[in-house]
Amino acid sequence: MRQTWKRRLSVLLAAVLLLGAVGCSGGGAAAGGKEQVRLMVWSPSEDQSKDSGEWLQTCCNNFAALHPEWDITFVYGVADEATAATTVSQDAEASADVFLYSNDTITTLTDAKALAKFGGKYADEIASFTSQALLDSVTLDGYLYGVPFTTNTWYMYYDKSVFTEEDVKSLDAMLEKGVVSFPFTNSWYLPAFYFANGCTLFGDGTQEELGVDFGGENAVEVTNYLVDLIANPNFVVDADGSGMAGLRDGSINAIFTGSWDSASIKEILGDNMGAAALPAFTLNGESKQMLAYAGSKAVGVNAHAENMVAAVELAVYLGSAEAQRLHYELRSVIPSNTDLLEDENVKNDPVVIAQNDTFDRTSILQPFVSKMGNCWSPVENMGKAIRNGSTTHDNAAEQTAAMNDAMNSDGIS
């Protein structure tokens, strides 16, 4: 017994010492001539995977070749756009110099003072290849906080053998011909109906003091419409992936989701895959256009970056036409560069058309004021209440007013 214990203990101690020694032996050797630059870059793991062409590594190597004045060491890390903000704001100093983030997390980053502003020639360069709407999505109080490289929104995928291109312009026409599934209980999707009938969030999206307007007669009309919609046998609630499963077994003909599902849908529907901007629906005899939340994904630079010039240059490069084209070719990330969108291959891709059409025509910019945080649960609860049948025509007015109150309150009264 004693022997084994001793052996175990000594193995353990040796391991600890070894690990410690490895830790100390790292550290910088300097070379003459070029300036030593260390850049930590974070991106989703697909951008770094061999199977999808190592977009990040390729771009970084190209960037290094463009800048012979620097001897750059790249350190790669994994953080996807949606959660990068949380990871960076946890400890900005020990985070990446350049990272990708989605614009709805911009306030998390600025509150943590983790996001550098772009100005001067860099801002001009970014503006030269980016649409104004997209620039607005990463602008806060007049400052530009990133290089947008793609739009981020949801739209409709449908089975071309069931719906014609004319059908998909109207939800009512679609419901007559096939089964449509919609993430009814997800508050990223459901407000599309309310926006259609003139409901607003924080004025134009930046006026926090104006609050939420999801009340009044127009909102009640929408609630009533939704109560009828859920009763339609051709309308199915998409929750926990049931829409995708329905598409797979053929029981559902259209679903609402984003570019992240396009590969799976392509696999299911093949040549019958159609993608389109959101349809309109008929409310009290008038046609109302559904409006999705839209945002963007952008390259951000850490305000604590040691070598700011190199970091900003790299960010601009990662958002450039060249990098976007590669991103599109390797991973079908939809480009946003205005010149690139004129390219024949890009222009004719149905998913690109659908996403950009949604962004331009059938969406509103998702507000990122901090009170936006109060807006998610009440809408989700409304969706669930309508689905469960607890919100009906009888109490629609009351329930809508309650939702509006909840969206305008911090939950502390």
Add this chain to the structure above:
Amino acid sequence: MKKETTKSAKAIRTRNNVLIHILLAVLAFIWVFPVLWVIMTSFRAEKGSYVSTFFPKAFTLDNYIKLFTDTTILNFPKMFMNTLVIAIFSCLLSTFFVLSAAYCLSRMRFKMRKPYMNMAMILGLFPGFMSMVAVYFILKAVGLTEGSLIRLALILCYSGGAALGFQIAKGFFDTTPYAIDEAAMIDGCTRWQVFTKITLPLSKPIIIYTILTSFISPWVDFIFAKVICRANADQYTVAIGLWKMLEKEYIDNWYTCFAAGAVLISIPIAILFLKLQKYYVNGMTGAVKG
């Protein structure tokens, strides 16, 4: 008459037994149901996260194969090894800490004994992750939050507080008569020798119990690993990997693999339990006696 009463008593007993067994069977089914479902999902051939049938329409091993071959996005084998290494080392360290602390508190009398036991009791009332942020910044200050040192950082995290969980082992040691220790010391043993040559060989059950519990906690931990690993994907543990598989971008392709991963991580624990089961029960009863 007499015969009839015994018969009816027997009948009542049988009826009660039947009722109880039906109840137990229902409870057992409810308990096993989710486990069964995960196992079946792990062999499911249909893709996607949502199915309309309880039993898969077709079975396949592809989910397991994908888990170990499709490593470019989520490197499961690497995560599995990371977790295994971390769990084994934490297990060794914390077992040593726990047994040492328990031995000292059981066998020696010193001024801080009572205060230490009270302090451990009170500290034990707080959840460990309360100190998470502080732990992160301390590890960062020491320089353990980058590269492969993260593994060491996690090992330290999981084993550092182990000495506070001495109660059960102490209770067990209390049951071994002090006279044995005295006899050994009269024969010339040092404290260390008493501990290693007398106490430990007599305490197999509690050693096993300590090993089991201190292996499982790092094996299944999510929260510390998430805070400390951050963007270092090559240091991820299985808990983070499994969580990643359920994110919006991956869920449709990785859901069945997630179930396969869940089955796989339960295997080492299951083996440990099966091998050490008899000691485990002894360990717990010993503690109750103490």
